[in-house]
Amino acid sequence: MATTASRSQQIIEQAQRYIPGGVSSANRLVEPNLVFTRAQGAYLFDAEGRRYIDYHAAFGPPLLGHCHPEVQQRAAEAMASIDVVGVGSSELEAQLAQKICEHMPSAEKVLFCNSGSEATYAALRLARAVTGRQKIIKFQGCYHGWHDAVLMNVISPADKVGQPDPLSAGMLPQAIENTLVLPFNDLAAVEQVMQEQGSEIAAIILELIPHNIGTVLPHQEFVQGLRDLTSQHHAVLIFDEVVTGFRHGLGGYQKALGVTPDLTTMAKAIANGFPLAALVGRADLLDHCRPGGDVFFAGTFNAHPASVAASLATIEILERPDSYPHLFDLGTRMRDGLTAMVQRHGLRATVAGFGSVFLLYFMEPPIESYEDLLRNDAETFVTYRRALIKRGIYELPVNLKRNHISLAHTAADIDESLAAADAVLTSFS
Ligand SMILES: Cc1ncc(COP(=O)(O)O)c(C=O)c1O
Incomplete structure (x- = not known):
């Protein structure tokens, strides 16, 4: 039958x-x-x-719960009066950027894009541009998105730990070679690399809490040590708060730790399910990305009104x-x-x-x-x-x-x- x-x-x-x-x-x-x-x-x-x-x-993403009525309503209201126009500044975007700067310790200026991968891509390009260096340091177990510079060494099999573990075919060998992977919470390992290759390191990027492998809490001395080493060697410190941003506080986990990076990436929960990401940080760095600046930053859907309105509503609810x-x-x-x-x-x-x-x-x-x-x-x-x-x-x-x-x-x-x-x-x- x-x-x-x-x-x-x-x-x-x-x-x-x-x-x-x-x-x-x-x-x-x-x-x-x-x-x-x-x-x-x-x-x-x-x-x-x-x-x-x-x-x-x-x-x-759905930090407030799925299909949150206030968030949905604010996004729908925004979309009823304007969708994508693709030119000029917008009122809601300016309001949201201000809000983020008020809450996030590292945010002096903000750029919006659509996904965490785009934000980390832009952060690393900016770091390479301002330092004139190519190498970056990431940590075993941290995930920062799907692009060549970072798509490696997340949940690696035991025999791949301690060596490059790219997660896709087709990645540029040069990108893989320029990413050094170190053990999380091991400040001595970072000190040694910085001592030997500090003048070649553009950036250190990390998940403040590596949530891509569950939860590994950072030692305060480790994060402070990264802050000190990057300052000393004029490298850019990037906190990837794509998971932790808003989830652990409107000031991210950096506020709880009391350590401020040069750049921060955020996505996921910041618009409670609407696609929105942000690259935030020092104004003197982000200003390189202004139109006509030496670092190119663009996207047709960047700061989409539905996502921006959803993020403003999300912040208001989290401020309660x-x-x-x-x-x-x-x-x-x-x-x-x-x-x-x-x-x-x-x-x-x-x-x-x-x-x-x-x-x-x-x-x-x-x-x-x-x-x-x-x-x-x-x-x-x-x-x-x-x-x-x-x-x-x-x-x-x-x-x-x-x-x-x-x-x-x-x-x-x-x-x-x-x-x-x-x-x-x-x-x-
Ligand atoms: C810490 C972290 N950074 C970056 C990304 C990439 O974000 P997206 O999937 O929005 O590109 C993720 C996604 O899981 C992430 O967890």
């Missing part, structure tokens, strides 16, 4: 017929291959109508006194609940995170660099998440990926998720 394909199955078949792999971004094709047709607040709904509490959060306490309290509730569970079940596991970010590694501490995370039991990590998905809790079933809580989540959502985690972990112990 012929069986009818489910709605999900039909969508997957059509997508895979016309789109390579059926998806338009790496890491979107996972097992189980679910098709979500609705996203609302803290929840996702699949094509069969099943509800999931969403902690994947599209890798981070209860917003960050709610996000951080729920993060603590989740991490505390998981920690108690790990102890109760006697598991070899570690709860990590900061603010609204959390995850459960299946390994013992310490966790100070990517090299430590090679001890994580990747199979159990993914099995655990697939079991949670069966219970309606969506954590991306990919090794080392972090989870995000939004303003739309409630204590009841966290408790429901903890109960599901308990049931799954009981079957592990």
Whole structure:
């Protein structure tokens, strides 16, 4: 008897017929291959109508929750009166740039683009232009986007750590050679490279918290050391706050650490799901990118009115006194609940995170660099998440990926998720 394909199955078949792999971004094709047709607040709904509490959060944007009504309304209002005109200054863009400068310690001026990759590309080009140097330093485990200068050494297999690990064919060998990859939190390694090659280093770029491998917290001395070394050697310090910007505070994580870089990149949560990114930093550096300046910066959709309006609305909501306490309290509730569970079940596991970010590694501490995370039991990590998905809790079933809580989540959502985690972990112990 012929069986009818489910709605999900039909969508997957059509997508895979016309789109390579059926998806338009790496890491979107996972097992189980679910098709979500609705996203609302803290929840996702699949094509069969099943509800999931969403902690994947599209890798981070919907900080206020999916389809936030105030954000949607402000974006729609902006679009009702103007779309892209592609010439001249715009009122909302100027307001947003001012707001960001008021909040972000490193922001004296702002340039808008559409994605985190564009922002880090521009930051590195600018750093090379102002220093006249070619090499950059990045850290093992940090992801900064898909372009040749940085697409390497993120979640590397053990035998690739300590050597170039490019993530795509077709990357320019010269770009790969000019990127030096060092261990995170290892100031001595950076000092040594700066001592030997400091006059060739244009920039050091880092995720302040490498959230692309979950959560590895930086040592204050490490970040301060990078600030001192880059100043001493006249290199540009770039904090990639694409994940942490707005999520950990309107001033980014740099405000919490009290260390100010020369340039900062932001994207993801800054417009709560609308495509917007920003390169912010010292005015004397960003001014190189002014029209007619020596560094070219452009984009047809840069500072798109819908995204800019969405970002202004997002900032207003985050400025309300209860917003960050709610996000951080729920993060603590989740991490505390998981920690108690790990102890109760006697598991070899570690709860990590900061603010609204959390995850459960299946390994013992310490966790100070990517090299430590090679001890994580990747199979159990993914099995655990697939079991949670069966219970309606969506954590991306990919090794080392972090989870995000939004303003739309409630204590009841966290408790429901903890109960599901308990049931799954009981079957592990
Ligand atoms: C820290 C960081 N920087 C840059 C990027 C690239 O951003 P996008 O995917 O918007 O190009 C990402 C994306 O995950 C990221 O996590």
